Amino acid sequence: MKAVNAQTKFLLDKIRTRQRDAAEAGEPLTSPFTALEIARKAMGREWDEKTKSLAIEALEFWVVSLVSGMLTTVMNEISDVGRFAANSEDEVGKSAARELATSMKFVEEMFRMFAEGVDFGYVAEQFFEDGRKASEAASGEKTAETSAFEKKCRPSVN
Numbered sequence: 001m002k003a004v005n006a007q008t009k010f011l012l013d014k015i016r017t018r019q020r021d022a023a024e025a026g027e028p029l030t031s032p033f034t035a036l037e038i039a040r041k042a043m044g045r046e047w048d049e050k051t052k053s054l055a056i057e058a059l060e061f062w063v064v065s066l067v068s069g070m071l072t073t074v075m076n077e078i079s080d081v082g083r084f085a086a087n088s089e090d091e092v093g094k095s096a097a098r099e100l101a102t103s104m105k106f107v108e109e110m111f112r113m114f115a116e117g118v119d120f121g122y123v124a125e126q127f128f129e130d131g132r133k134a135s136e137a138a139s140g141e142k143t144a145e146t147s148a149f150e151k152k153c154r155p156s157v158n
Helices: 006-024 032-042 049-086 091-117 120-141 148-153
Strands: none
Touching: 006 049, 006 091, 006 120, 032 049, 032 120, 049 091, 049 120
C-alpha cells in the first residue's frame, strides 16, 4: 500500500466535499456502495472478509474511473481554451495559445504523476467504511417499506 500522501488525502477530501455539498443541497450523489449494499442484502450475505474485499475492489475501479474522468475533463477544458485563443483574431490570444501548447506536456506529466501517486485502494477502503457507516445509520431510521429494486431481487418480499 502506498503512503497516505498529499495526493491521496486531497482526492479523498475533494470527493467527500462534493458528496457533502450535494447532500446539503438536497441532491445526494449516488455511490456504487449503495448498489453493493443492496446486492449483499439480496444475497443474504454479511460483510465478511470476502465480500468486503470484493466491494473495495469494485469501489477502487469506480474511484480510478472517476479520477480519469476528472483529469480528462480538465485536459479537454484546457485544450478548448487553447483552441479558442488560437482561433482568435487577437495576436495576444494567439501568442498565449502557442505558449499553452508548449506547456501541455508539462501539464500532462503533472497529471500522470498525481494519478500515479494516489493510493486508490486506500480511497476505496475509506468509501467502503463511509458507506457502511451511512448504511448502518440509515437502517436504524428505515421504515418497513421495501424498495422496488429490493423487491425485484428478493421475490419473497412481494
